Amino acid sequence: MATSTTFLDTNELVLNMGPQHPSTHGVLRVILKLDGEKVMGADCVIGYLHRGVEKIAENRTYQQFAPYVDRMDYVAAVSNGLGYCLAVETLGGIEVPERAQCVRVILTELNRIASHLLWLGTHALDIGAMTPVFYCFREREEVLKIFEKYCGARLTTHAFRIGGLQYETYDTFEKDCHAFCDWFEKKVDEYEELLTTNRIWVGRTKGVGILDAEACKTYGVTGPVLRAAGVEWDLRKAQPYCGYEKYDFDIPTCANGDTYDRYIVRMQEFRQSVRIIRQAVDSLPEGPIKGRVSKVFKPPIGEAYESIEAPKGELGYYVVSDGSTQPYRLRVRPPSFVNLQALDEMCRGCLVADVVAIIGTIDIVLGEVDR
Amino acid sequence: MDEDKKPEAQTPPAAAQPKAEPVKAASAEAASSGADKPSGTAPAAAAKPPAASPGAAVKPAAPARPPRPKVPPKKAPAVMEVEPWQGSLVDALTERFGDAIKEFSTYRGQDFLVAELPSVASIIEYLKLEQDFDYLVDITAVDNPEKEKRFEVIWIIYSFARNTRIRIKASAGADEKPNTAATLHRTADWLEREVFDMFGIEFEGHPNMTRILLPDEWQGHPLRKEYSIIQQDQDWVRENLQIESAQ
Structure with a gap:
């Protein structure tokens, strides 16, 4: 009694997505296993942007390597530079002056805003909301202008040096930052009006790609994804660096750990970053x-x-020194690489269209995943 | 302990020659300072001056020594200056694992322990289940080809409840396989694959021990020290990219 099989009985379809796909945010290839519209599993193929940054580090001096870190997470180059400088400064026992720390906080928070803006614009675009991307890029432009005035570069800024800063702030730096904060706060309200209660947006994001706190911890997932799952953990509070303990701000959290909650957390982080920038500029x-x-x-x-x-x-940056001018070993612990690993878990049981939303909500930059 | 070996193993071949040259360049009157050099701190880094007092005694005696400023007066580093790490966690780990943990140290305010490779998995398990270290931050390795056991594998773990981050280090020979942590911490899956990809260290019991960043057919492990920065898998490049060289 041989059972006849037809194409209708085929219960698993393998679908290739990427590496050239508009919604994978770079050269990410995902191999999806589908049962009809339902995703049974997602396999990531990465490494298309691998440049061997850790190997390059072993062949450059500490100062020479600093611009390279900007090329990993290139939408948050300032944060990359800060992490690298902090690791090398700890290793070398270097004291950073207070003014430098304060400027570092301002620029890093501005960069957080820029990074989240790029995330919001492209994430909304992936789901089908066209308008936010234009607004987000308009506001991001203002942040980049401040960077350009400060150090001459917009994206790969190399804003920090080991031991502090290369450049003194420009004349109207404080005024520009305040003006940006006042203006930007209203813009966040605007985004929220567009999306937060938008029925299509809520429908596409609520209950999609759930990752609870336990799963976050076992996957090592950090950042807004972890906070959206209800874990009130932020390194700026848990183990303050660069004088973050001096500033008054909250850690926004949500409870459900779905795509909508991660959106809410990041929208709140806009406002917290503005709070930090204001305090830092004033002090x-x-x-x-x-x-x-x-x-x-x-x-x-x-x-x-x-x-x-x-x-x-x-x-994270793990630096090993053998006493020479070059790192003996430099390891980058990239958040995107680690967070991306949870994609499979988040996608299981979702629809194909949700995969796009989930890749967007993890907020990866392939330059950092592949290094 | 590992750091003690590092400079001894590395620096003498490199240090021997540059050390001799500045002495010669410093002309004949430097003979006295040259004489105390070999007897001084031998395993120090390249171009290191003799220990402070004999060098200072020689300097005023020598009338004109133009190349002198070239020699950095800074004391060269010899070993990693660690402090002992103490506390209830150390006591608990010592009681539980005894000799399997060889060292508890703190450097720059960061705590780490050095353990025997086979017991690392059980240490991670114990720390997760009984000491709340529930977040495996990173797994990585360092290659020291001169050492008897060339790799040093590093696990960084964090506890949300304690707000503490510690490092576990273990030496691994070229053929030794550390046990996987992927059954306890799912994040270890990709992290271990990256270590395998870059260093060729295989993890025992890993569900999918394949390359992750480089192509599956690639030959060589780039973060090993003998792998040159411009080296590549020529055959792979020719076959897959249809070009002679990717340089």
């Missing part, structure tokens, strides 16, 4: 902007791990 102390670092910088033999709350999660 900007006078003084030197660079600590004592010799031109031929040789940290003592040793190792250090420092991590920061990057827009996407915990960004």
Whole structure:
């Protein structure tokens, strides 16, 4: 009694998505296993952008390598630079002057806003909302203008140096930051009007791609994804660096851990970043902007791990020194790489169309995934 | 302990020659300072001056020594200066694992322990189940080809409840296989695959021990020290990209 099989009995279809796909945010390839419209599993194929950044680090001096880190998470280059500088400064025992720390906080928070704006615009576009992307890029432009005025670069800024800053702030820096904050706060209200209660938006994001707190922890997922699952954890509060303990801000959290909650968390983070920038600009102390670092910088033999709350999660740098001018080993702990691993778990049971929403909600940058 | 070995193994071949040259360049009157150099701190890094007092004694005696400023007066690093790490967690781990953990140290305010490779998996399990270290931050490795056991594998773990981050380090020979942590922490899956991809360290019991960033057919492990920065798998490049070289 052989059972005849027809194409209707085929219960698993393998569908290739990417690496050239508008919704994978770069060169990510996902192999989907489908049962009809339902996703049974998602396999990520990564490495298309692998440049061997960690190998490059072993062949450059500490200062020479600093611009390379901007090319990993290139939408949050300032955060990358901060993490790297902090790790090397810990290793070398370098004190960073207060003014430099304060400017670092301002620029990093501005960069968080820029990074979240790019996420919001493209994420909404993926789901089908055309308008936000134009608004988001308009506002992001203002952040990039501040970067450009400060250091001449818009995207890969290389804003920080080991030991502090290269450039003093420009004349109207404080005024520009305040003007941006006042203007931007109203824009966040605008985005919320467009999306937060929009029925299509809610329908496409609520209950989609759920990752609860336990799953977040076992997958090592950090950042807004973890906070959306109800874990009130932010490295800026848990293990403050760069003087974050001086600023008054909250950690926004939600309870459900779905795509909608992650959206809400990031919208709240816009407002918290604005709060931090205002306080930092108001308390900007006078003084030197660079600590004592010799031109031929040789940290003592040793190792250090420092991590920061990057827009996407915990960004860590593990640096091993053999006492020479070049790192013996430099490891980057990229939040995008680790967070992307949870894609499979989040996609299971969802519809094909939701995969696009879930890739968007994790907020990955392939430059950082592949390094 | 590992760091003690590192400079001894690495620096002497590199240090021997540059050290001799500045002495010669510093002309004949430097002979006295040259004489105390070999007897001084031998395993120090390249171009290191002799220990402070003999060098200082020689300097005023020598009338004109133009190349002198070239020699950095800074004391060269010798070993990683660690402090002992103490506390209830250390006591609990010592009681539980005894000799399997060889060292508890703190460097730059960061705690780490050095363990025997086979017991790392059970240490991670114990820390997760009984000490709340529920977040595996990272797994990585460092290659020291001169050492008897060339790899040092590093696990970074964090506890949300304690707000504490610690590192576990273990030496692994080229053929040794650490046990996977993927059954306890699912994040270990990709992290271990990356270590395998970059160093060629296989993890025992891993569900899918394949390359992750490089193509599956690629030959070589790029983060090993003998792998040159411009090296590539020529055959793979020719076959798949249809070009002679990707350089």
